[in-house]
Amino acid sequence: MTTRTPSSSAPPAIGFLVLACALTTFPPVTGDIYLPALPQLAQDLGGSTAQAQHTLAGYFLGLGLGQLFYGPLADRLGRRPVMLAGAALYLVATLCCLLAQSMDQMIALRFVQALGACAGMVISSAMVRDRLDHQEAARAFSMLLTARSLGPLIAPIAGGLIATFFGWRGVFGALAIFGGSLLLAVVLAMPETRPEAVAQRAREESVLRAYAAVFGNGRIVGYVITNGLNFAAQFAWITAAPFLIIEAYGISELWFGWIFAAMALALMFSAQINRRALGRHAPDRLMLGGALMALAAALALLAAALTGWGGLPGILVPLFFVIASIGFVSTNAMAGALAVDASRTGSVSAVVGTSQFGFAALVAWATGLVGARPEVALAVAILACALGALVWPLLLARRHTGKRPG
Numbered sequence: 001m002t003t004r005t006p007s008s009s010a011p012p013a014i015g016f017l018v019l020a021c022a023l024t025t026f027p028p029v030t031g032d033i034y035l036p037a038l039p040q041l042a043q044d045l046g047g048s049t050a051q052a053q054h055t056l057a058g059y060f061l062g063l064g065l066g067q068l069f070y071g072p073l074a075d076r077l078g079r080r081p082v083m084l085a086g087a088a089l090y091l092v093a094t095l096c097c098l099l100a101q102s103m104d105q106m107i108a109l110r111f112v113q114a115l116g117a118c119a120g121m122v123i124s125s126a127m128v129r130d131r132l133d134h135q136e137a138a139r140a141f142s143m144l145l146t147a148r149s150l151g152p153l154i155a156p157i158a159g160g161l162i163a164t165f166f167g168w169r170g171v172f173g174a175l176a177i178f179g180g181s182l183l184l185a186v187v188l189a190m191p192e193t194r195p196e197a198v199a200q201r202a203r204e205e206s207v208l209r210a211y212a213a214v215f216g217n218g219r220i221v222g223y224v225i226t227n228g229l230n231f232a233a234q235f236a237w238i239t240a241a242p243f244l245i246i247e248a249y250g251i252s253e254l255w256f257g258w259i260f261a262a263m264a265l266a267l268m269f270s271a272q273i274n275r276r277a278l279g280r281h282a283p284d285r286l287m288l289g290g291a292l293m294a295l296a297a298a299l300a301l302l303a304a305a306l307t308g309w310g311g312l313p314g315i316l317v318p319l320f321f322v323i324a325s326i327g328f329v330s331t332n333a334m335a336g337a338l339a340v341d342a343s344r345t346g347s348v349s350a351v352v353g354t355s356q357f358g359f360a361a362l363v364a365w366a367t368g369l370v371g372a373r374p375e376v377a378l379a380v381a382i383l384a385c386a387l388g389a390l391v392w393p394l395l396l397a398r399r400h401t402g403k404r405p406g
Contacts, residue, residue: 019189020127021147022182026120027063028151029178030113034171035156036256037163038242047103049243056239057364058107062114064357070122071350072210075202079123080192086119087183094179098172118353125349129338130193138283138335142275145331146268153264160257201343210347220340220348222392227333228355229389230294234323235360236381240374249312266320270327283332288393290328297321298386305379315375322382329389
């Protein structure tokens with residue numbers, strides 16, 4: 001497998017960024033497009049609300065665990081062959097989901113589907129870091145997050161329309177077309193970006209040694225936990241949303257898609273603000289600001305959930321700012337983690353992604369077990385994530401302050 005020497009000084013080609021953005025949309029599109037059809041799917045397959053939400057938890061778990069395998073493989077074999085394998089697995093699993101006959105089958109198949117989808121996240125992140133330095137990678141990750149947010153923006157609306165006219169199986173038919181198209185794009189257009197230094201490091205050490213080095217680095221772990229907890233907050237919303245909005249508040253499947261899309265706009269706007277702000281501010285400083293915003297919004301959300309003040313808008317407005325924080329926290333935490341050890345890019349990218357969806361799976365599972373007041377469970381989960389995500393940015397700020405003269 002050929003490798004290349006990265007050049008962080010030259011800006012990446014537009015085609016390269018477009019492909020990276022397309023690959024990173026695999027998980028969000030797949031996770032969000034069937035949300036409006038989730039109550040319908042549960043009824044048709046004879047499942048409970050908790051089982052329906054556990055299809056999400058299984059999906060998130062697959063996204064997290066799969067990346068642990070793809071990261072080291074991408075360092076050893078190259079980015080392109082690993083992405084081809086992931087895209088092919090995704091397509092096969094999606095076709096099987098289309099034919100599922102029970103909730104147990106669907107939970108298992110969504111897990112396998114996620115194993116294929118998560119390749120896009122690992123490889124797109126590794127490709128960006130292969131070619132760009134810390135500051136420019138943070139800007140590129142803002143672009144990737146914008147592309148990723150198109151999934152929550154468009155997918156629920158499309159899913160609502162498809163579910164209305166073709167049922168939940170039609171949603172998985174659309175996903176099969178989506179997966180086949182991305183597989184074709186990888187075959188025809190994806191370059192190999194793995195640097196020689198990464199390939200050399202992968203040849204010299206085992207997978208366990210690589211992960212031991214990553215987890216033994218305190219700076220990487222700090223960024224990983226911050227990124228994972230901040231990212232997981234939105235999955236408390238994703239898990240609770242169909243039943244909170246459609247069942248508790250009586251909103252139609254179609255209008256649910258528009259509400260969900262409005263939340264995705266928060267991610268798009270904040271990612272672009274972050275991208276511009278990186279021209280004037282350090283990534284760690286923007287990460288701290290986003291973490292503080294998330295905490296303030298989480299406290300407001302909990303107050304609205306406990307008191308009922310403001311009704312549905314009282315829930316949605318604080319949620320908008322919680323999700324907006326991801327554009328500042330997650331992107332800069334990811335860039336920070338990948339900048340610490342450039343010789344293990346694939347492994348670090350895998351750990352970052354696993355933390356995201358590992359925490360997301362825990363949050364989704366816990367939220368699915370709570371029935372009576374989903375808005376309170378949602379608020380408590382988000383507050384816990386916001387508090388945990390603030391610790392490392394505060395420690396970094398304290399260290400930076402301590403280095404100042406006087």
